Every structure is written in structure tokens, then in C-alpha cells.
Amino acid sequence: MLGRLQLDGYQLVDDPQGTDFVIVNTCGFIEQARHESFSAIDEMLELKRRGETGGVIVAGCLAERQKEQLLESRPQIDSLVGVFARDEVARVADRLMGNLREQRTVFSPAPVQALSDRQRFRITPRHFAYLKISEGCDRLCTFCAIPRMRGKHVSKPIEEIGREAAELAADGVRELLIVAQDTTYYGLDLYGRPRLADLLEVLEAVDGIDWIRLMYFYPMYIDDALIRRIASSRKVLPYLDMPLQHASDSMLKRMARRVRRDETESLLDRLRAGIPDLVLRTTFITGFPGETQDDFERLREFIQKQRFQRVGVFTYSREPETPADRLPDHLPEEVKQQRRDELMALQQAISMEYNEAQVGKRMPVIIDQQVEHEDNVWIARSRADAPDIDGVVYLSGLEQPLATGQIVTAEIVAAQQYDLVGAAVSSN
Numbered sequence: 045m046l047g048r049l050q051l052d053g054y055q056l057v058d059d060p061q062g063t064d065f066v067i068v069n070t071c072g073f074i075e076q077a078r079h080e081s082f083s084a085i086d087e088m089l090e091l092k093r094r095g096e097t098g099g100v101i102v103a104g105c106l107a108e109r110q111k112e113q114l115l116e117s118r119p120q121i122d123s124l125v126g127v128f129a130r131d132e133v134a135r136v137a138d139r140l141m142g143n144l145r146e147q148r149t150v151f152s153p154a155p156v157q158a159l160s161d162r163q164r165f166r167i168t169p170r171h172f173a174y175l176k177i178s179e180g181c182d183r184l185c186t187f188c189a190i191p192r193m194r195g196k197h198v199s200k201p202i203e204e205i206g207r208e209a210a211e212l213a214a215d216g217v218r219e220l221l222i223v224a225q226d227t228t229y230y231g232l233d234l235y236g237r238p239r240l241a242d243l244l245e246v247l248e249a250v251d252g253i254d255w256i257r258l259m260y261f262y263p264m265y266i267d268d269a270l271i272r273r274i275a276s277s278r279k280v281l282p283y284l285d286m287p288l289q290h291a292s293d294s295m296l297k298r299m300a301r302r303v304r305r306d307e308t309e310s311l312l313d314r315l316r317a318g319i320p321d322l323v324l325r326t327t328f329i330t331g332f333p334g335e336t337q338d339d340f341e342r343l344r345e346f347i348q349k350q351r352f353q354r355v356g357v358f359t360y361s362r363e364p365e366t367p368a369d370r371l372p373d374h375l376p377e378e379v380k381q382q383r384r385d386e387l388m389a390l391q392q393a394i395s396m397e398y399n400e401a402q403v404g405k406r407m408p409v410i411i412d413q414q415v416e417h418e419d420n421v422w423i424a425r426s427r428a429d430a431p432d433i434d435g436v437v438y439l440s441g442l443e444q445p446l447a448t449g450q451i452v453t454a455e456i457v458a459a460q461q462y463d464l465v466g467a468a469v470s471s472n
């Protein structure tokens with residue numbers, strides 16, 4: 045949306061006060077996210093009421109999911125822009141600026157071809173970027189509202205993704221984070237078979253890109269060719285984010301994950317055997333409807349046994365219009381939270397052990413930013429750390445000043461609960 049607005053001559057500013065209009069780009073995934081989105085919308089509507097901004101446009105998943113409710117409950121919203129109408133955003137802005145108020149909503153059906161994300165205007169740091177390889181999802185996990193909001197899976201053509209990656213590299217990106225709702229499904233809709241391994245070969249050839257990080261793997265369609273591609277790559281990091289959601293077969297069945305625990309275990313064995321020094325991130329849900337103490341014990345024992353380096357645990361969020369919402373045996377919020385806390389405490393000890401094992405090692409790190417008011421002290425990330433969700437490496441510099449986006453070798457000198465402390469020993 046920012047790219048489209050910039051092409052149309054709009055200028056982005058930091059402060060909503062004094063603007064011609066604001067756009068609130070919303071998330072509608074789970075209740076907490078919707079709550080945050082509603083708060084942001086209300087804050088902007090209050091600015092509009094005080095005459096401090098000229099209009100409020102609401103875009104994104106919440107607009108897609110709850111358009112009637114938004115229009116009725118907040119008549120001061122000037123326009124709603126649906127997920128698949130995002131390329132219309134500049135036209136919506138033009139109409140608002142021209143005071144043409146007759147059309148308040150712009151929605152499009154889910155496209156059969158993926159929308160292009162070229163000519164982006166990025167507000168994230170220059171040196172890393174999210175690269176979306178497909179949109180939508182063909183899975184039917186019973187707790188998840190995403191397929192309703194984002195439609196069926198549509199992959200971008202390999203060549204198009206290659207061009208987008210080259211454009212990002214020319215714009216200063218060194219680390220690509222490969223995202224989609226389901227990255228291992230990539231290509232099946234377009235080419236009749238999953239083609240993530242082929243896509244990685246194309247991305248590997250893009251000059252300027254040094255790190256490729258794979259997010260949102262589904263534990264299916266991960267064949268030996270893909271494992272070999274990751275293992276043999278100079279750029280694809282030995283890091284996988286693969287949400288598993290649960291480890292009790294009865295829960296996995298109720299969630300309609302279509303993967304049993306023993307299948308996941310053998311996949312984890314294959315991944316670890318095939319990819320040296322693999323770091324695994326995963327996420328689980330506690331308190332899914334019908335989760336018994338026995339189901340929970342199975343999950344806890346699985347986490348204890350598997351010793352993932354990174355784990356996120358979320359309490360089940362009851363989502364209207366999802367199959368899980370209609371299941372019997374919903375659990376009280378306290379039970380969901382108590383089970384989440386128990387798993388997080390277990391994982392803290394495992395993470396600490398992993399971090400302590402890094403002390404004394406030398407490893408490449410990418411520099412994200414300088415620590416304010418410090419001379420030559422930096423915040424960096426190792427190959428085991430995705431931005432925003434994993435830890436960081438606090439880095440003291442070499443004699444010469446370092447720079448954001450630079451990849452240097454660090455020697456790890458201390459471990460904290462989630463972060464590491466290191467000293468740069470050479471610039472790569």
C-alpha cells in the first residue's frame with residue numbers, strides 16, 4: 045500500500061497529527077489482535093474528531109473480516125479497504141482528498157493469481173525484508189480464521205519472486221525472510237507440485253542477498269530434496285520456523301492438522317540428521333477445546349524430549365465462524381493460561397541451556413542497530429535469531445566502527461535468558 049501511495053505522490057510522515065488522512069492497517073487473526081486494531085482505529089477517529097487529521101481509512105484483515113460491524117459501529121470511518129483491494133488504496137485516498145464520499149468500501153474477491161509486491165516502499169530496516177511467496181491457505185485447521193480472510197493458496201511465479209528479491213537486494217536487503225501462510229505448500233497450486241526447493245535455488249543466485257530465512261513451514265511436503273537444498277546452501281540458514289500447534293494425536297485430529305505425532309517426530313529426526321546445526325522454532329496452542337490433562341502432559345513431554353531451541357506458546361483464542369468454535373468442551377481461560385505458563389517455564393530452562401552452550405563459539409551475526417548513547421555497542425542477531433521473535437546478540441565493536449546491515453564474526457562471551465553477549469572479532 046505504501047508503494048502504491050508513494051507512486052501516486054503521497055508522502056509518508058511520522059506523526060498522524062496534522063495529516064490529510066491516516067490509514068490504519070489492521071490484523072484480524074485472533075481476538076487480542078482485533079482488540080489492538082480496534083484501539084488503534086478509535087485513537088485515530090478521536091484525532092479526526094479533534095480536527096487533527098482529515099480522514100481515517102481502515103485496511104487489512106479486520107476490515108475484511110468485520111466490515112459490517114466496523115461500518116455500523118464507527119460511522120466516522122471514511123473508507124474500508126479489503127485485503128485484496130489493497131492496490132486501490134491510492135484511488136481511495138484520492139477520493140477522500142477530493143471530498144468524493146459516496147463510496148465507503150472497496151473490496152475485491154480473492155485473486156486467482158497472486159498480487160505483485162514489486163515497487164515496495166519499505167519502512168522496516170534496509171538490510172532485511174519479508175518476502176511473501178504466496179498468499180492464502182488451503183489447509184483447514186479448525187482453530188484458524190485465516191483461510192476465510194485471505195482466500196485459497198495462490199503462489200507467485202518463481203521468476204516473479206526472483207525479480208522481487210533482486211529489487212530488494214538493490215534496495216540494500218541482505219537478509220530475506222521467506223513468508224507465506226504455508227511455505228511448504230509453495231508451488232502446488234501453480235505447478236502441480238511443491239517447488240520450494242526450486243525457488244530457493246533461484247533466490248540463492250540473487251547477488252547481494254547473504255541470508256535466507258525460512259518461516260512458517262507446515263510439517264508436510266518436506267522431502268529429501270528440500271532438506272538437501274537447505275543443507276547444501278551457502279545462504280539458506282539452518283533455521284526453520286515450523287508451527288506444530290500440539291503433540292497429542294487426539295488434539296491434532298480435532299485441530300484437523302492431518303499430521304500425527306509419530307510423523308512429526310520422524311520429520312524432526314530427518315531434518316536434524318540432514319541439516320547440521322539446525323535451529324528449530326515452533327509454536328503450540330494450549331487449551332484447545334477438549335484438551336485433557338493427559339493431552340497436555342503429552343505436549344509437555346514432547347517439548348521436554350524435543351528440546352526445540354525456540355518455542356512460542358499461545359492460549360487458544362475462540363474465533364467466531366471457525367469449526368473449533370462450535371466444538372464442545374471449551375476450557376476456562378485460567379486453565380489455558382496456567383498450561384501456557386507451565387510450558388513457557390519449561391522452555392525457559394531449555395533456551396537457557398542452549399544459550400549457555402553458545403558461549404565461547406564464534407559465529408556470524410548481522411547488525412541491526414547501534415545501542416543508543418553507547419560508543420560502538422550494537423544489537424545484532426545470529427543465524428538462530430529471526431527479527432522481532434527471537435533473541436539478539438549484544439555486540440561490542442572492533443576498533444573500526446561497525447555499520448547496520450554488516451555481517452561480522454562474533455565471539456560469544458556470555459549468555460542471558462534469551463539473548464547473547466558477544467564481541468566482534470572480524471568483519472566478514
Ligand code: SF4
Nearest residue numbers: 181183185188190225
Ligand atoms: S496452515 Fe496456518 S494459515 Fe493455514 S489454516 Fe492452518 S493455521 Fe491457518
